[in-house]
Amino acid sequence: MPEGPEIRLAADRLHRVLSGNRIVAASFTPHRLRHAKRRIEGQKVRRVTCHGKAMLTEFDCGVTLYSHNQLYGIWQIRERGETPKTNRSLRVALHTEQHSARLYSATDIELWPTARLDEHPFLSKLGPDVLDPLLTAAKIAGRLQHESFRKRALGSLYLDQSFIAGIGNYLRSEILFQAKLAPTARPMDLTRRNLQRLARATLAVSQRSYRTHGLTVTPTTRKKITELDSDFAKTRFAVFAREHRPCVNCSTPIEKDQFTARRLYWCPVCQPG
Known part of the structure; x- marks a missing residue:
């Protein structure tokens, strides 16, 4: 399972291509996220960060996409129009004008109000992030x-x-x-x-x-x-x-x-x- 450094590096890569950009198209395959497409398309990504092994993609509409890679989940980034060759199951796809970010194989994915992230059942139980600049x-x-x-x-x-x-x-x-x-x-x-x-x-x-x-x-x-x-x-x-x-x-x-x-x-x- 990826650990804090690997998750933060992945968050950095996503942040570089998504932050400040508008999501022009999106797809979510988990049934519980069937309404997320309408909520996310047209929104700008404010930032991508992480807490421990959880990835957090924050949108300017006040919601955050929470995802946990667990053992097999992985984000892949390509230029818009390119699709990775993989047998993995696509869970989430976020497309800007220039890039596509796709999450494969993860099962723990939720859309959560940004202002209430501290109430999330997993995040609320976590200690400080080992790579938090404020941790001494x-x-x-x-x-x-x-x-x-x-x-x-x-x-x-x-x-x-x-x-x-x-x-x-x-x-x-x-x-x-x-x-x-x-x-x-x-x-x-x-x-x-x-x-x-x-x-x-x-x-x-x-x-x-x-x-x-x-x-x-x-x-x-x-x-x-x-x-x-x-x-x-x-x-x-x-x-x-x-x-x-x-x-x-x-x-x-x-x-x-x-x-x-x-x-x-x-x-x-x-x-x-």
């Missing part, structure tokens, strides 16, 4: 110490979207590795220094992945990993999907465990319990 390390440290989260093992807490939205499998593994913390550690047991290091790593790894389109490691670390492994997919990460490969810091084989029924990778030496 101090705010993350504060949430780690909140009664709702402080007793939870980090390996499960860091997939809880009510804690911070947008963190998924690979970010969780990479953040905990950079913070040098075991997935079994709990915020309540951490020193202030460790809490601060974890908060900083949460921002640094997520922002780096967004900025570099998927790399969670620094250029120096990636150079070290490349010397150990030539597989590009494996050199994107310090630990994720690198089971049995040597840790870039200590050469200990990376381990793979299950937390909340999802795979997690970590170094038992660099991340002591």
Whole structure:
């Protein structure tokens, strides 16, 4: 499933081609959205943004198209008149004079009043977006110490979207590795220094992945990993999907465990319990 950085990059691409432009034609295949075409055609797109893994396309008529890609959903952009060659099921199509944006395979799609987005049953439960410019390390440290989260093992807490939205499998593994913390550690047991290091790593790894389109490691670390492994997919990460490969810091084989029924990778030496 795409995580916060991938969703925000997709939102950026949609924003560039849709924002400020009028929708001259639209189609919605889900039956519950059968009336959306009349509402959207002729409207201008104000902006496209996201919260966690939810995409939000805001129109100037006061409604927002909410969509969640889940595992298989994907937005594709083409110049007007071009159609992607795909076997995917088309769910939404938004056409401007110059471009077409099409959403395929997603099932969680709704048209929602913009002024009431905070009442949306999914959005209302989310914590702050991990890539929100207003999110600081101090705010993350504060949430780690909140009664709702402080007793939870980090390996499960860091997939809880009510804690911070947008963190998924690979970010969780990479953040905990950079913070040098075991997935079994709990915020309540951490020193202030460790809490601060974890908060900083949460921002640094997520922002780096967004900025570099998927790399969670620094250029120096990636150079070290490349010397150990030539597989590009494996050199994107310090630990994720690198089971049995040597840790870039200590050469200990990376381990793979299950937390909340999802795979997690970590170094038992660099991340002591």
